[in-house]
Structure formats: C-alpha cells, structure tokens
Amino acid sequence: AQTVTQSQPEMSVQEAETVTLSCTYDTSESDYYLFWYKQPPSRQMILVIRQEAYKQQNATENRFSVNFQKAAKSFSLKISDSQLGDAAMYFCAYLNYGGATNKLIFGTGTLLAVQP
Amino acid sequence: GAVVSQHPSWVICKSGTSVKIECRSLDFQATTMFWYRQFPKQSLMLMATSNEGSKATYEQGVEKDKFLINHASLTLSTLTVTSAHPEDSSFYICSARPSHANTEAFFGQGTRLTVV
Numbered sequence: 001a002q003t004v005t006q007s008q009p010e011m012s013v014q015e016a017e018t019v020t021l022s023c024t025y026d027t028s029e030s031d032y033y034l035f036w037y038k039q040p041p042s043r044q045m046i047l048v049i050r051q052e053a054y055k056q057q058n059a060t061e062n063r064f065s066v067n068f069q070k071a072a073k074s075f076s077l078k079i080s081d082s083q084l085g086d087a088a089m090y091f092c093a094y095l096n097y098g099g100a101t102n103k104l105i106f107g108t109g110t111l112l113a114v115q116p
Numbered sequence: 117g118a119v120v121s122q123h124p125s126w127v128i129c130k131s132g133t134s135v136k137i138e139c140r141s142l143d144f145q146a147t148t149m150f151w152y153r154q155f156p157k158q159s160l161m162l163m164a165t166s167n168e169g170s171k172a173t174y175e176q177g178v179e180k181d182k183f184l185i186n187h188a189s190l191t192l193s194t195l196t197v198t199s200a201h202p203e204d205s206s207f208y209i210c211s212a213r214p215s216h217a218n219t220e221a222f223f224g225q226g227t228r229l230t231v232v
Contacts, residue, residue: 042225043209043225043226044223045211047220089157103162104150104211104220104221106159106160108158108159109157109158109159111157
C-alpha cells in the first residue's frame with residue numbers, strides 16, 4: 001500500500017528566509033502524481049504545487065519549488081522569501097490515477113510558523 | 117478555476133438528530149467526490165468515495181449507516197450524519213474531481229460540525 005511520510009511535525013522560518021519541508025513516499029507504481037497542499041487557519045485546502053512522476057523537471061510555482069527525487073521517493077517543498085501568509089499546515093499527497101487506489105493519500109502534515 | 121462549495125460552513129446540532137452537509141461543484145461536473153474527516157492538528161482522513169449514480173465506497177472502519185452519502189447528480193454529493201453524537205463533532209471536508217479529466221480534485225471550504 002502507498003504511504004506518505006512527513007517527518008517534520010513543525011517547522012519555523014524567519015520572514016524572507018527559505019525553508020524546506022520534507023516528504024517521502026512509498027509506492028510500487030511508476031506513474032503517479034505528487035502534490036503539496038496548504039491549509040491555513042481558515043482550513044481551506046489550497047493546492048500549492050503539483051508534480052507528475054514522469055517529468056524529470058522539478059515543478060516551480062513562483063516562490064514554491066519542489067525537489068523531486070523519484071529513485072529516492074522523496075518530494076520536498078522549498079519556500080523562498082517566506083511571507084507571513086505562508087504560515088499554515090502543509091500536506092504532502094500522493095495520487096495514482098486509474099490505479100487500485102484512485103484517491104489522494106495524505107501525509108501527516110507539517111505546521112509551518114513564519115516569524116516576523 | 118474550479119470551485120467547490122460546501123454548505124453549511126458550520127453547524128450545531130443536538131445529540132440524536134441528523135445533519136446533512138452538501139458539496140457542490142459550481143463550474144464543472146464531477147463523477148467522483150470524496151468525503152474527509154479532520155481532527156484538530158491532524159491530517160485528512162478519507163471516509164468515502166462518492167460516485168454519481170452508484171453506491172459510495174467507504175473506507176475501512178467508517179460506518180456506512182452512520183454516514184450516509186448520496187451523489188444523485190454530477191454536481192452534488194451529500195453527507196448525512198445520522199443520529200449524531202458528540203464524538204461525531206469534527207471538521208468534514210469534501211473534494212470533487214472533474215469528470216473526463218486527469219486532474220487533481222478541488223476542495224470545498226469544509227464544515228465544522230458540533231454535536232451538543
């Protein structure tokens with residue numbers, strides 16, 4: 001069964017600095033998607049970034065980028081120039097379209113605090 | 117972008133009563149919708165996968181008679197918590213995946229249920 005692990009329950013970063021959130025996963029599939037979601041205090045789930053496993057190039061969305069290491073099954077999120085609004089719970093998630101488990105599998109989350 | 121509306125945002129009900137939560141995809145059709153439960157500072161726990169026109173698929177340990185799911189149209193799924201008890205108090209989130217598209221699912225804003 002697929003699993004997603006986030007080993008950092010909490011992280012803290014100074015405003016304008018860079019922080020990296022870790023995520024590892026386990027799967028026997030070769031084709032899948034990985035996501036980072038942000039859940040601010042409002043609890044609305046917001047998609048931050050998406051990575052297709054068949055793409056070697058790391059996804060980037062403005063200040064957010066990932067380091068996707070397929071062989072190592074690692075998918076970390078880097079937030080550059082951190083802003084106060086980045087403070088939230090961040091969830092890493094895995095999805096295998098069309099597979100036996102065609103549903104998102106979430107990690108346990110990392111609570112990110114941004115210090116002014 | 118795709119919008120999923122969840123209603124109500126919060127609800128308080130008396131123990132023993134039933135409460136219905138709606139999940140609507142506003143600008144797309146969704147063959148599949150997902151219902152999650154989230155406890156404070158924890159990850160999203162998938163309760164069931166709702167498929168339009170067919171019975172929902174429940175995750176292990178989720179009582180299907182307790183949490184009734186109806187997906188009668190391509191834009192609406194409902195979750196009814198029957199005979200609610202204080203231990204059912206939680207945050208419930210739905211997500212909807214666009215039909216005929218391999219994209220991620222989009223999340224509603226969640227419903228905070230408090231049973232008194």
